[in-house]
Amino acid sequence: MSVTVQDSEGRTLSPCSLERAQGLVAAGAAEWVTASPAVIRLHRAVQLPTVSPPEPHPLSGRKTLLHICCGPCATFTVNTLRAAGAVLTGYWYNPNIQPYSEHERRRESLARFAEQVDLPIIWHPGYEMTAFFHAVHGQEQFGLRCRACYRLRLESTARVAAQQGFEAFSTTLLISPYQDIESIRLIGDELATRYGVSFYWENLRRGFKQHHQLAQDYGLYRQQYCGCVYSEWEALDRDAPTGRRNTPRRDMPQPGLQGRG
Secondary structure, three states, X not given: OEEEEEOOOOOEOOOEEHHHHHHHHHOOOEEEEEOOOOEEEEOOOOOOOOOOOOOOOOOOOOXXXXXXXXXXXXHHHHHHHHHOOOEEEEEEOOOOOOOHHHHHHHHHHHHHHHHHHOOOEXXXXXXXXXXXXXXXXXXXXXXXXXXXXXXXXXXXXXXXXXXXXXXXXXXXXXXXXXXOHHHHHHHHHHHHHHHOOEEOOOOOHHHHHHHHHHHHXXXXXXXXXXXXXXXXXXXXXXXXXXXXXXXXXXXXXXXXXXXXX
């Protein structure tokens, strides 16, 4: 039998057993208030610990521009950041995606997802494939070109965020195990300082498995390579000179494995 315990000020404390309650009453430390339900009141006040309210999420209530690399990667990311209280707008700028038909297929897939979840999108005009090649010229090797590509896309996001009054910016690239999220963090923080807009970084890889199912649920196109012509080449040819040689490639396409991001 559980007995409700109050202190001398009438504040409810943790309950105790009937035997413990009887012992307190017998010792003169408490008295019975009611027998049914069983309630005792202590003859002393108890200082209750102060419970601090939880810290608000860094994006809670903040107008945030989210760079989106593709529809599938947006699914879990958008749901997670919205649940944290972020006021999201998506941003599409991915000149690395080649060929143009692939760029358009991914863009149209994102547009369908955005419509389903009522997500406003800022669409960067045009297709700046040459900007990507200028950015990675001389550093086409895997890893080097990726960091140049992150910078290209994140800088455009930070610039638009600053111009249009956003308080923070982030990217869906943070969900992918195929991306160097530590480099993304360093670049994002650097650009945040330059443009005066906070960069939000979080390791979202915990949602990578779930994002495949979400993409299927939303009926989204799921790609088989990161986006640039080099990544497509490496996905199909393990001896491609721009990639890592003679090692098992985690980004080699497997039957049914899609949604690289």
